[in-house]
Amino acid sequence: MGAYPKSPRIPAVKVSPEVMSAAAIRAFGNIAQAWQLDTEAQLTLLGDPPRSTYYKWKKDPQSAHLGRDTLERISYILGIYKALQILLPDPAAADSWICKPNTAPLFGGKSALDRMLSGNVSDLYVVRQYLDAMRGG
Template identity: 70%
Template sequence: MSDAAPLSQPPTASHAEMSAAGLRAFFNIAHAWNLNAEEQIILLGAPGRSTFFKWKAAPQSARLGRDTLERLSLLLGIYKALQILLPQPAAADGWIKRPNSAPPFGGRPALERMLAGNISDLVAVRQYLDAMRGGWA
């Protein structure tokens, strides 16, 4: 038997804390990207309008499902990658709305791809940006 004390685990954020933090970050990003309510709803996975507006008014009381948390993670990663790749905030924030000739976009803006509504479209944008940064997709 060992006399060593067990390793303590660092505290983890509760589901409610992750939901609230994710939503607050998302709404800040949505503002920076100048997204309307319909675009925001689609990016969040199409919650009902009343649910969306409750989340917006009181993110601290939201308990998001796994799908929505995954979407938030991808959107935060997209935002962060753009801030790294394009250090000028206006350029980073405007990138998603500019036509893009890269293969994942086919001449359309990244936002159009993201608004297709599927998580796989958010993943494709995130992977593209990670590849541009030289990171792993």
């Protein structure tokens, strides 16, 4: 059997926690706006940071130093947002889906947002997993 040619090595780019945090806060803010989330919902989805910290992040994303839990939460929210954009190409339909009652057993007639607002990171994971399964991925 012939040997496969070696792929060129691409060096890993190390992104500083500050750059990652700033990008995550900006992305979360855009999604929160698209989903029309009030401040209380945003705080819950982020894991209930102190209100003053949250407002500081919004005012100056560069000052954000997000912990692992908050970054994980935002990662799930980004995945949920992306999956909805793929499943429902109409942006208005994709953005409103999380607020609509859902008959899937996972939601028990409530909305995905209701499930996500339980405060548990595992509920964000479950919603993300559900949408990924709906996409066939």
